[in-house]
Amino acid sequence: MAWLFLIFAGLFEMIGVLMISKLHKDRSWQSLLLLFLGFGASFLFLSFAMETLPMGIAYAVWTGIGASGGAIVGMILYGESKDWKRVAFIAMIIGATIGLKLVS
Structure with missing residues (x-):
């Protein structure tokens, strides 16, 4: 459940950035x-996720979810650069982020 809370936290972070x-x-x-x-x-x-998961x-x-999601939203909604290097680093x-889930 903590990982689901963490995904929701990242998605709401993206909404906050979009609203800025x-x-x-x-x-x-x-x-x-x-x-x-x-x-x-x-x-x-x-905070719900951190009741179970380590802070780090x-x-x-x-x-990671907020930063990559914000960059993707910027590319889709605001016409920001879709350069292959930028996409590659977002993929990294x-x-x-997925790797941290797999080793936790």
Whole structure:
């Protein structure tokens, strides 16, 4: 269950990052509310995951999901570069995240 909480934490981290970008474009209270809800839910699920998982593993996986997910969302929604090198490094982050799961 801890790994599921950790995945949810990473997904909500991506929502929080997406809302930062949206808030820069649309300064509305809805964007600000979704930003706080996204990061709040992310920290909540991270804390649930850390009840079972070691802090180092949980934090590394959480940041890996958030960082790679944020980069992928940027490529899909905001037309950021899809250069093969960038995609390769994102794949390495995802691979390392999966590797941590396999050895934990």
